[in-house]
Amino acid sequence: DAGVIQSPRHEVTEMGQEVTLRCKPISGHDYLFWYRQTMMRGLELLIYFNNNVPIDDSGMPEDRFSAKMPNASFSTLKIQPSEPRDSAVYFCASSLAIRNLNTEAFFGQGTRLTVV
Amino acid sequence: AQKITQTQPGMFVQEKEAVTLDCTYDTSDPSYGLFWYKQPSSGEMIFLIYQGSYDQQNATEGRYSLNFQKARKSANLVISASQLGDSAMYFCAMSSNFGNEKLTFGTGTRLTIIP
Numbered sequence: 001d002a003g004v005i006q007s008p009r010h011e012v013t014e015m016g017q018e019v020t021l022r023c024k025p026i027s028g029h030d031y032l033f034w035y036r037q038t039m040m041r042g043l044e045l046l047i048y049f050n051n052n053v054p055i056d057d058s059g060m061p062e063d064r065f066s067a068k069m070p071n072a073s074f075s076t077l078k079i080q081p082s083e084p085r086d087s088a089v090y091f092c093a094s095s096l097a098i099r100n101l102n103t104e105a106f107f108g109q110g111t112r113l114t115v116v
Numbered sequence: 117a118q119k120i121t122q123t124q125p126g127m128f129v130q131e132k133e134a135v136t137l138d139c140t141y142d143t144s145d146p147s148y149g150l151f152w153y154k155q156p157s158s159g160e161m162i163f164l165i166y167q168g169s170y171d172q173q174n175a176t177e178g179r180y181s182l183n184f185q186k187a188r189k190s191a192n193l194v195i196s197a198s199q200l201g202d203s204a205m206y207f208c209a210m211s212s213n214f215g216n217e218k219l220t221f222g223t224g225t226r227l228t229i230i231p
Contacts, residue, residue, distance in 0.1 A: 043221040105219055107161035
């Protein structure tokens with residue numbers, strides 16, 4: 001398996017523009033997570049899905065952020081309109097059912113977003 | 117609520133020495149899992165080791181071992197015979213199975229191995 005695939009790897013955009021980050025989880029994984037990493041706040045969970053259904057979006061910073069998972073093999077994280085403070089590395093991760101706990105999350109390479 | 121605390125923002129260790137990275141946690145859930153991830157300068161997150169709260173023995177994976185002290189709520193990572201390639205950020209994380217499957221991460225420790 002190719003692992004979790006994120007695109008793009010790098011994104012530079014102007015303030016106010018819409019940004020869409022994409023993720024392809026590992027086939028067969030039930031859970032998909034979106035994390036944001038910054039120097040100031042570390043790794044923050046934004047939202048996670050179970051079987052394509054959003055379970056907890058309490059980490060989504062504000063209404064400018066939205067995430068979808070239309071099928072088991074694809075998810076998007078959209079920021080509209082983007083702001084400079086959204087600059088961060090955004091990670092997508094997937095895992096098997098967690099009920100047994102011993103199921104690590106596999107991370108993608110991340111998307112480094114810079115909003116100028 | 118779950119909380120992970122890593123009190124060492126940075127560490128410098130001589131090559132071939134053992135190193136211990138500290139992690140303490142706080143949770144009211146009786147069943148939980150503890151994870152360590154490595155993030156090299158290239159940015160990817162690499163899973164290292166897992167410890168379940170009911171596991172009787174400390175987890176080991178090659179040069180990595182987890183010193184789990186449940187009463188003290190600590191889950192320190194021990195790297196034996198450190199190598200230059202071990203230089204990276206290390207994150208401790210936890211999850212529980214009581215309606216809170218998400219992984220909560222600590223702030224990380226930057227480990228630098230000195231030749």
